Amino acid sequence: MLLAATAFLAILLVALAGPLVRRARREARELVPLAVSPAAAAPAHPAVLCRTLRVYFIKPSKYDDRGRVAHFWKGVLPNNTLTVLAALNEAYNRVRRDDGVYVETVIWDEQVDGPVLPPTIQSIQEKALEDGVEVIVGLAGVQTNQYPRGRDLALQFRRAGFPVLFGGFHVSGYPESRAWARPRPSGATSSTITSAAS
Numbered sequence: 349m350l351l352a353a354t355a356f357l358a359i360l361l362v363a364l365a366g367p368l369v370r371r372a373r374r375e376a377r378e379l380v381p382l383a384v385s386p387a388a389a390a391p392a393h394p395a396v397l398c399r400t401l402r403v404y405f406i407k408p409s410k411y412d413d414r415g416r417v418a419h420f421w422k423g424v425l426p427n428n429t430l431t432v433l434a435a436l437n438e439a440y441n442r443v444r445r446d447d448g449v450y451v452e453t454v455i456w457d458e459q460v461d462g463p464v465l466p467p468t469i470q471s472i473q474e475k476a477l478e479d480g481v482e483v484i485v486g487l488a489g490v491q492t493n494q495y496p497r498g499r500d501l502a503l504q505f506r507r508a509g510f511p512v513l514f515g516g517f518h519v520s521g522y523p524e525s526r527a528w529a530r531p532r533p534s535g536a537t538s539s540t541i542t543s544a545a546s
């Protein structure tokens with residue numbers, strides 16, 4: 349009796365498992381080996397070495413009556429000019445992606461993110477060296493009441509060896525405010541300040 353039950357179970361197992369095994373074999377034949385699957389195929393465009401240019405767009409704040417850099421205790425909304433400039437850089441990356449230069453953008457609104465202090469400038473320098481990227485500083489959207497702070501920042505960044513651009517309503521509308529920013533005679537320093545007219 350036990351023998352008959354065992355034999356019956358064995359026949360049932362073979363009958364049920366048979367089609368499953370055949371199906372698994374069939375599907376295994378349909379699988380494409382990894383080595384020739386589309387993902388592993390050589391890319392149509394070979395990798396190209398690409399320079400990274402890290403652009404810091406900084407919106408200077410203003411000095412208060414006691415000469416401190418005014419900033420919010422908790423700010424959340426960076427100035428519109430910064431986000432517009434960052435979007436323009438992104439557009440550059442899309443449109444000129446074959447130029448071999450990738451533009452990375454960091455935005456910093458002093459009023460929202462806090463003052464850019466000498467240690468901040470030093471860490472920007474160190475991070476650039478660590479990451480092997482070139483850096484340009486763009487003081488952005490500078491209005492008349494922010495101009496003294498913008499100019500101080502420009503001088504500090506230039507002293508640290510960064511090329512500096514200076515843009516916004518004030519420098520665009522009042523050319524005299526850009527006179528001091530002309531590149532120094534060659535040999536004095538490799539860095540420059542250039543005004544960006546809108």
Ligand code: B12
Binds near residue numbers: 433515
């Ligand atoms: C919107 C606006 C505001 C908004 C800003 C909202 C926000 N979070 O962004 C609010 C209401 C907060 C505001 C406040 C103030 N504003 Co306002 N504002 C404007 C307005 C109407 C548009 C500015 C804007 O967003 N433009 C769009 C951006 C994309 O353009 P942009 O800043 O000009 O930048 C372009 C170019 O200049 C250039 N560019 C700029 N920087 C750089 C840097 C580099 C490296 C490069 C390559 C290019 C570049 O590229 C940009 C893209 O094309 C202008 C008037 C105007 N038509 O410009 C006044 C204006 C800028 N404001 C003015 C003033 C006075 C103020 C206040 C001081 C008012 C006050 N008493 O509190 C405050 C200052 C606030 C601050 N911290 O900056 C004056 C500035 C006057 C002056 N002599 O500087 C303006 C010109 C109005 C006026 N005619 O009086 N403002």
